Amino acid sequence: MIFNWLKSPEEHFPPHEDLKHFxxxxxxxxxxEKTNLSQSTISNYLSMMEKxxxxxxxxHGKWSYYKRNEEIIENYILTLKNNL
Numbered sequence: 001m002i003f004n005w006l007k008s009p010e011e012h013f014p015p016h017e018d019l020k021h022f023x024x025x026x027x028x029x030x031x032x033e034k035t036n037l038s039q040s041t042i043s044n045y046l047s048m049m050e051k052x053x054x055x056x057x058x059x060h061g062k063w064s065y066y067k068r069n070e071e072i073i074e075n076y077i078l079t080l081k082n083n084l
Contacts (some may be wrong), residue, residue, distance in 0.1 A: 027064070046064075
């Protein structure tokens with residue numbers, strides 16, 4: 001679900017009150033609120049997706065923002081199509 005929500009963040013999340021846009025992604029606290037899961041669970045999920053490079057992380061002060069890495073996703077899909 002998180003991955004799908006991040007595909008069109010403006011449909012699923014409010015922009016962060018300080019930034020007013022989604023250029024850097026969605027604030028991790030908004031993702032946590034929407035999933036209704038614990039902070040540690042969400043942090044683990046987001047961290048794993050970042051390590052796989054399908055999400056990018058941008059920090060602004062104490063806030064962490066995540067967005068999809070569309071280039072990596074597209075390359076992965078093409079690799080699957082060409083090798084399966």
